[in-house]
Every structure is written in structure tokens, then in C-alpha cells.
Amino acid sequence: MSAERKPARERVVLAERRGARVVRTRVEVEEQTEVGAVLIGGLIRAQFGLAVRLGLVTVVVLGALPLVFLGPLGAATVFGIRLPWLLLGLLAYPLLYGVGRMYTRLAERNEQDFDELTGD
Template sequence: MTDEPAEPGRTPPRPERVRVTAAGLGVPARPAFDLRSPATGGRATEPAAVYVRSLIRSQLRLGIVAAVGFIVATVAFVLVLALVPDLSAAVVWGVPASWLLLGFGLYPLALTVAVLYVRAAARNEARYRALTVDE
């Protein structure tokens, strides 16, 4: 294409058509954190690799703690329901009390664990980004 002005009465040439496609199935996705630094000519730096391994370990530890905490709380709910038979016999507004406990106890617990996990994971990533910016 040329940047020459169009002559009067003549239509300017159409721009070239560009085809945009998604990456194929065999093409690896771009990593979330790039270890390569422009200052090192595109090579991964050792501190960056240490930071990423540290981030991965902290996210794994956070995930395990959240999962174990949720499992323990769920088992405690089930044990309470199993060990207190009066809860199955009690009826509130036509619904067994044990169902109300599960519905209004377990679901809010799951939501709370999920929200806390997401906030803590975001905090971990923000710390990682702060470390890489200072580098």
C-alpha cells in the first residue's frame, strides 16, 4: 500500500485482507507468567524461576488448606446430623431440621471458603507481581 493521496475521482485502494485465527490444538498456550526478561535477551532468569516456583508452592498450599478445611467442616456437619437423631425428627416450616442445617449451613460454608480462597490467591499473585516488578 502506498501513502500517496488519492487522485480526485479515483477510489483509494482497498486495504489488504488479514485473516485472524486461533491457535491450533497442538500449539501450547502462552504461560501466565513469563520467566523471560527483555534485559537478558529473552532467557529465563534464575530469580524469576525461583519466584514462580514459590508462587506455585504457595498457591498449592493455599488450595490444600482450603480443601482440607472444607472437608473437615463438611464431615463435622455430617457427624452432627448422624450423632443427634433428634435433628431428623424435628420439623421446621414443614422441612426437616437436618435439611435446613445442610442447606443453610453447608452452602454458605462452601461460598465462604471459595471467596476466601479467591481473595488469598489474588493476594499471593499480587505479591509475586510486586516481587517481579522490583527485580
């Protein structure tokens, strides 16, 4: 064995690198560079996709009601009120409210993800 020992390997970690990248990402968005435009475009696409999906769900659910009313349910009465009017008057608005709340919650989540990406 030799008297000289090799120095132990040392692992170098660039911890500060991540912070610099986040600051640079924020600058890219603020200065409206190509990278910033891509990031903002991604947020816009995510918000638009969310709006389209929830809009389609709403249209399908409310659009299916006339098909339900064609059968025997269309002539049924509850508390002296025809069932179609009762469903349209009592169930349509809570459905629209729920879809609106869901959209707001999911859109805010998209924005939080964008903020985390840009470091805000």
C-alpha cells in the same frame, strides 16, 4: 591543631541498585532462568498450599455434618423440614461461596506479592 582539616566523611548510597535488581528479577522470570523458576515455583507452592488449607477446612466442616445429625438434631424439624436437609440446603452453599471468595481474595494477594517482588 593543624591547619589542614580532614574532609568530612561522605556516605554513598546506591539508590539505583534496587531498581536494577527489580528489573533483573523480572528478566529472570521472563527468560525462565533457574532464579525465575524458583520464584514461580514459590508462587505455585503458595497457591497450592492455600488451596489445600481451604479445601481441608471445607471437607472438615461439611464432613462433620453427618456426625451432628446422628444425635437428636437429626430428628428435629423446623418449619416442617427436617433439620439436616435444612442445614444442607441453606448453609452448605453459603459456606462454599464464602470459601471460594476467600480463596480468590487470598490468591490475588499472593499474586500481588509476587508482582511486587518482580517489579511488575
